[in-house]
Amino acid sequence: MACTRLLLIVVLSCVLFTPSESASCCLRYYQRPVPCHRMTGFTIQTISSSCDLQAVIFHTKDGRFMCADPAKKWTMRVLKCLLSRKTD
Template identity: 50%
Template sequence: MASGKVCFMATLCSMVIMSTFIGSTQSASCCLRYTSRRLPCQRLLDYTVQTINRSCDINAIIFHLPVRFVCADPSSIRTQRQMKCVDERRKKIIANRT
């Protein structure tokens, strides 16, 4: 019986440690500021939307480039054009598949 309790406690401790680690990595992936660089449309692979939550302090558009991610201001006209470019390219790809 004692070995069962030890195994249960070890499992419980492991779960607590893992959930703490996973929570902290989520905050590390948040945008903290926006880029001021121009991003060429042809290099943009995709984007995701970041909203303000417990671990992310700003709204942002996260552009996916071949080697990295870049944070952009969602209210910027340039960012909106870049999002439109990615969306149009995605539509063309889908249209070509059918």
């Protein structure tokens, strides 16, 4: 019984806390500015039936995802930095 409960907790943790590019959905924004050198890329989350938050999802070098408010100045600054890297 304890083993089954532990397995259920592990599976739920993976589903709830490990975003993947195809199934990620930002529920809230990361509040602190993040330096561009820690980022490898980004995706844009639009409002849909499953995600009710407009967001920029930054991809970090360590494989994590950070949801940012597209209206914040620091978000736009990091986006410009990432886009300039692609053109160089």
